[in-house]
Amino acid sequence: MKRRKLHIIVFVIAVLGLFIVQYQYLKIGLNLAKVQFNKNMGTAGQAIKKDLSEENELTFLIGKSLTKDDTYFNLSLDSVQSATGHFLNDFLIDRLAVNGIAADFSYQLFSRDSTDYLSSPVVFQKGDKLNSYPIALEGYLPGLMGKGLVLELQFKDINTYFLFQLNGLTIPSLIFIFAIIVVVIWVLRSFYWQGKLITTTNEFINNLTHELKTPVFSIGLATKILEDDLDGKHKPIVAIIRQQVERLKVHIDKVLELGSMENNKKVLVFEKVDFRPILQDLCDEFHTLGALEPLQFTYELEAGEYPLFAAVSHLENTIINLFENAKKYSENPIIHLRAKKVKNHLVISITDNGIGLSKKDQQRIFNKYYRVTQGNLHTVKGYGLGLHYVKHVVHSHKGKIKVESEIGSGTTISLLIPFRKNGKRI
Structure with a gap:
């Protein structure tokens, strides 16, 4: 207002x-x-x-x-x-x-x-x-x-x-001033109408996701009870249901957190942390998962501490999102993570051998709901929220994102997160 x-x-x-x-x-x-x-x-x-x-x-x-x-x-x-x-x-x-x-x-x-x-x-x-x-x-x-x-x-x-x-000067001037007034009023009206529409849409999405949390919790609880009484033949099926429920829960939480960020609500809690062991654990977990799928994952982490002032869970989710994207957009995924210290920043680069991105897509992939297409088809499932969430988290850490890619030659996404000094970001 x-x-x-x-x-x-x-x-x-x-x-x-x-x-x-x-x-x-x-x-x-x-x-x-x-x-x-x-x-x-x-x-x-x-x-x-x-x-x-x-x-x-x-x-x-x-x-x-x-x-x-x-x-x-x-x-x-x-x-x-x-x-x-x-x-x-x-x-x-x-x-x-x-x-x-x-x-x-x-x-x-x-x-x-x-x-x-x-x-x-x-x-x-x-x-x-x-x-x-x-x-x-x-x-x-x-x-x-x-x-x-x-x-x-x-x-x-x-x-x-x-x-x-002087009519040759005054009348055109008045016409132009009137045209400017009309255009500005129209722009402001459109701006506030769109803002109201976005606010209404976000409220609807937030209310819907909150309502979804109750049945998701109930399904999760029911499957946990069932799992204790089932024989070995049916347990894998229940395990799949629980796995999908957990995925759905993650998506719901992501939508709620993203909506809160866009409304400038403080949902990120920052703390002093050495991010190297956390990143090491993430890489080990993804390497273990990769062994169960047709996926090659390697990583190299520069030695020494990675002192950050970070919202750890959100920074973890950011890297997991980039892992998932690299896997989704590659037919036989070969993914490599490299972390190094460059001046006052931690640079985390994730490289894949996927389909690559055009110059146009590189400028748009962080937009909300935007998804890379092949022709008129969305060949990969998703909602276009993952990379938008990544951008919000990185920017909230005062960091930057760089994208390097060519069609058919894979993509490298680099996160530049500033180190902390005396308890604050540099």
């Missing part, structure tokens, strides 16, 4: 951070857009000022409107002034567009004594937030009127215009 809250907090902080960064970039973009707009307006203003300083068709028409002289036209003065306003508006649109400005605007042409002469066909309402850019005219028109004239351009909602200009 704490982990889940931590993940959610980190996710929220990350999303807020993304939005803050995006907001800062947006502010920088707006400031740059304003700077660029003012620069473009300066260039456009100079062009407008230059064109209106000379006598031409447009300035001639403006001059007639300013002086209210309709003798040159067959139209009324109001019509001349209206036409002049539209022509001037089209001229300004063109000059602004040439300099990269496409914002809505209005204009006023007035004298320095505040007399209005011409207004834009588009008039903004009072109270609108406007940005004004006055252009002091020179040349023909001020000379004609005998006083200074100012052409003032006004822009409404200039920030909205800037945002529109």
Whole structure:
């Protein structure tokens, strides 16, 4: 639960951070857009000022409107002034567009004594937030009127215009942020759903294995009672039943211990021990069993103590698991164990002449429930738990596992377990 809250907090902080960064970039973009707009307006203003300083068709028409002289036209003065306003508006649109400005605007042409002469066909309402850019005219028109004239351009909602200009950056950024949020939520949801499923599965397996222990115990007890009253002919059969019950008991205990390890429960009890005599006994027992089967087993143990801080029973089970695997995956098993001291580690290597492992299988054999297959067939019985258990035990001893193998040339699995020093692992 704490982990889940931590993940959610980190996710929220990350999303807020993304939005803050995006907001800062947006502010920088707006400031740059304003700077660029003012620069473009300066260039456009100079062009407008230059064109209106000379006598031409447009300035001639403006001059007639300013002086209210309709003798040159067959139209009324109001019509001349209206036409002049539209022509001037089209001229300004063109000059602004040439300099990269496409914002809505209005204009006023007035004298320095505040007399209005011409207004834009588009008039903004009072109270609108406007940005004004006055252009002091020179040349023909001020000379004609005998006083200074100012052409003032006004822009409404200039920030909205800037945002529109930045849409090519802001919209994709928001889309990507939204996509990231969706993906992260989906991943977290899948992660917690799988975690819940794994927890439920482990609980089911643990409950099932606990329930199996009772009938296994009862069968073991019954066979022990039967064994005392049977004749020599039936005793081997009962012995086989007891042997299989013991095997089933070992498998049940292995599943329970593995589930406890995965739930981080402390089921391993470590103690200071010289592991050499324990390993010697394991090798002698396996050698004796090998004499009863088509199996060749040899071993060599380097002299001296093997001082470990170990969970002895689990380390024993680990080596037995490796023995059993070497035997299962070899047709006429030839198995060799070698133990040696390398720097601060005990290295136990178990080599067989089995079918070998591909590079792909070498990376997966320690995964839970994974079993090596030949084609689409599982030719060897098992549950894919043995090597997963081995990995957990070795890692709990702060050790490492190395696999060397080639298809058809056998496999060597080496366990590297650190020695203890002053009662602790080195």
